[in-house]
Amino acid sequence: MDYWEKANHSWSTDSLRYINTSTQKQRELFYYIQEIGYFKASKPYFTERENLPSYLIKYTLSGCGELRYKGKSYQLKAGDVFFIDCLDYQYYRTVSQEPWEMDWIHLYGANVAAFYDEFLKNGSPVFHTNPASSRQNPIHLVLQDLLMLQPEPNAKTAFQSSVLIHQLLNELLLQKYHLDFSDSEIPPYILQIRDQLEEDFRQGITLECLEERYHINKYQIVKEFSKYMGLPPIEYQISKRISYSKDLLRYSRLSIKEISLAIGIENTAYFSRLFKKKVGISPSDYRQTENGR
Structure with missing residues (x-):
């Protein structure tokens, strides 16, 4: 028109x-x-x-x-x-x-x-x-x-x-989206969850675990964590796993299966699907691309 x-x-x-x-x-x-x-x-x-x-x-x-x-x-x-x-x-x-x-x-x-x-x-x-x-x-x-x-x-x-x-x-x-907050406004428990997810990302922490540990409703945790960290807790944890797997693919000779286990995912096929969904290419193609640079 x-x-x-x-x-x-x-x-x-x-x-x-x-x-x-x-x-x-x-x-x-x-x-x-x-x-x-x-x-x-x-x-x-x-x-x-x-x-x-x-x-x-x-x-x-x-x-x-x-x-x-x-x-x-x-x-x-x-x-x-x-x-x-x-x-x-x-x-x-x-x-x-x-x-x-x-x-x-x-x-x-x-x-x-x-x-x-x-x-x-x-x-x-x-x-x-x-x-x-x-x-x-x-x-x-x-x-x-x-x-x-x-x-x-x-x-x-x-x-x-x-x-x-x-x-x-x-x-x-x-x-x-109310992201114009200062660092001092982030609730302390959100920072604690972030630190826990970064340190223990291999362990597959669930929302129920976070709810029990911090005595806060899991839906509130998801809402506030997403607001201040930009991702829900589980997605944040996955992003850490993928980031670490990228480093292993670049700088180690570990197999895809060994890398999957190293980031806490026992099912290698699931890891490969998850990696491709988040990165756009398979782990093996990513390793080949990065090593060819």
């Missing part, structure tokens, strides 16, 4: 909008800006479009907007962010009597789709940050830094913009 758009551009005179044309080099190497701006948009401001090859991030500073996307409607207030794929149908508009004040960026690049898929894994293109600190939020600050690069671009601008966009995409994931 062809791209189409309908819109009403009722934004204030102090609003900003920059439209960029990227070079082939920029499209191959970088995350890059297609359009970027800051709007104070009054009723009847709206945009309705479909089939635009672009991703859009919009961050609300004040006022209220509405987003309709993938069959659902979302109300947007100060501190709210949405991240959408503009190939899909979208409609967004001002709904408050006061102007809808926002930062926004249309962007593209080789890995943006992967960030978008990760962002959308909980099913929602919107998340809510603290409205009281919306102007101090790192998302807003990065978007402001990107805006400041636009009026007088030079040979460094594409490089600088790409770094900032990568920072922005990471910040979206950190905040949406």
Whole structure:
């Protein structure tokens, strides 16, 4: 289908909008800006479009907007962010009597789709940050830094913009999934479990063992360990087994069976299937590839 758009551009005179044309080099190497701006948009401001090859991030500073996307409607207030794929149908508009004040960026690049898929894994293109600190939020600050690069671009601008966009995409994931925590906020028992899994990864520790040892419900253990360590405990344990097996495949002459036993897996066929699932190739192919480098 062809791209189409309908819109009403009722934004204030102090609003900003920059439209960029990227070079082939920029499209191959970088995350890059297609359009970027800051709007104070009054009723009847709206945009309705479909089939635009672009991703859009919009961050609300004040006022209220509405987003309709993938069959659902979302109300947007100060501190709210949405991240959408503009190939899909979208409609967004001002709904408050006061102007809808926002930062926004249309962007593209080789890995943006992967960030978008990760962002959308909980099913929602919107998340809510603290409205009281919306102007101090790192998302807003990065978007402001990107805006400041636009009026007088030079040979460094594409490089600088790409770094900032990568920072922005990471910040979206950190905040949406509450990963913007300090090390001191990690519960001590989570660190103890991590250390136990790393030291005893050969033993095949179960959730029931962890529940009994730490007197905490296993479902809570999975939830909190996943939040702070990035993987559930059992997956974390498997990752340690696979990492150790990689070292043995690279630097030892142990057979595949001996390596399987060394990491605590008695069934060699199961180890080979697990390794291929996690690494993408079989243990023997991995050994051949690494030794051939």
